[in-house]
Amino acid sequence: MKQLKFPLLNKTAIVTGGGTGIGRAVSTLLARQGATVAIFYSNSDSDAQDTVSTITEEGGKAIAFQADIADALMVRKTIETVRQSFGRIDYLVNNAGITKQLNFNDLDAIDDDIWDALFDVNVKGTFHCCQAAAPYLKEQTGSAIVNIGSIAGETGYGSSLPYAVSKSAVHGMTRSLARALAPAVRVNCVAPGAVATRWWQGNEEKMRALSGHLPLQRISTPEDIADLVLMLLKAESVTGQVLRAENGQTL
Template identity: 40%
Template sequence: MNENNVALVTGSATGVGRACALRLAEEGFDIVVNYSRSQAEAEETKALVEAEGASVLLIQCDVSDDAAVKKMVTEIESEWGRLDVLINNAGTTEFIEHKDLDALSEEIWDRIIGVNLKGPFFCIRAAAHLLRESEFGAVVNVSSTAGITGQGSSVAYCASKGGLNTMTKSLARALAPEIRVNSVCPGPIDSRWLKQVMTDDELSERTADFPIPRPAQPDDIADTVLYLALGTTLSTGQLLVVDGGRTM
């Protein structure tokens, strides 16, 4: 049994996932760094987390694959014998104009729903027995304001995050009182995702009329994830919006 608390951060090779892994390492957690394809970046995250003094388990796993998720959790249990915090951060999307219904193929639907909605469920289900044994078992799902407003990169993405938001509430009830389940819902994040489709100037322009007129940085979201995971013992089933007041 590992004496340190242990956190699994899915999709922690880059961006918000990496920021969360580093912040949890600073809090004394040992970290499971999970990635699907970005091995080089995941190795970078591993090195950064180890520089904080944490032990790291690096596991490649596509969270949309239920068998692979179960294998990942078995590996964590074999290695460290515990899991205290699960951050469901892995996600995917396609940038498709909402009016272009024909561009949203069944293959794209299945991939987005598989990673963004089924994936968090598979991870929670596989990890629940370990989280229940923790003194403060907590799940934080990294969702999106797209799941609240219906505005986002694609219709399928918005639907997947809307589903994640309602699943957060369902599982908060089902897993209480031993495990708390919450979601953070960011607005636009200054990250690799958005840089695929817009420049820095375009991102600044998009957020210029927000009450706090800037996009989120990964650390802004990590702040909220850490709060929901460690900073509260009574909050569960909550969707905490972090978007500079955009959806207010």
């Protein structure tokens, strides 16, 4: 059987936070596979437009949409626009997220504003996107959602305590949504360990300290995580799983 050169041809994918870091790597990879990519961004307009330019220069299709995923109404309207523009939505990659670098043991440094900010984006924002996209995903055969969690959501230890808790909630939501949207839509999660992105610029020592001993003796790249996202989007027998991508950190 002849292998398709563009296995995602005629598919449409939404990638939140799709202009930088892991999101940029995912957007670029999916476009190279033939998908039309809707890149959602909140503040990184120039990065999102640069990613679109990179994709189009390579012959792919991508459009950037500004959307604060913490705003449920904005998310719904933007996803409706994607559906109207491209005629379909096959995949949703929930990559957008924020953190707050804090001394992990300093509970007094954590206030309600920090909790609200992280949960509004990381947890509620992820749900807003799933909720709004679900009716359109159900229209397509083989549709899927991949959430980007964090190894902090498994170990309870990360850039800050609220961040770790918020990502643990994303992992739990993945399992719940996998049940709620079955059999029409598969829902999985990638939980990266340390990844070389701008999140850790200026905090590299903290990143290495959090990671501890890594049997594979490497820090992941955004492209490493993008490869796993693509795999889960196409894995028709897999749902409700949290795939750790942490170079052996939790062995």
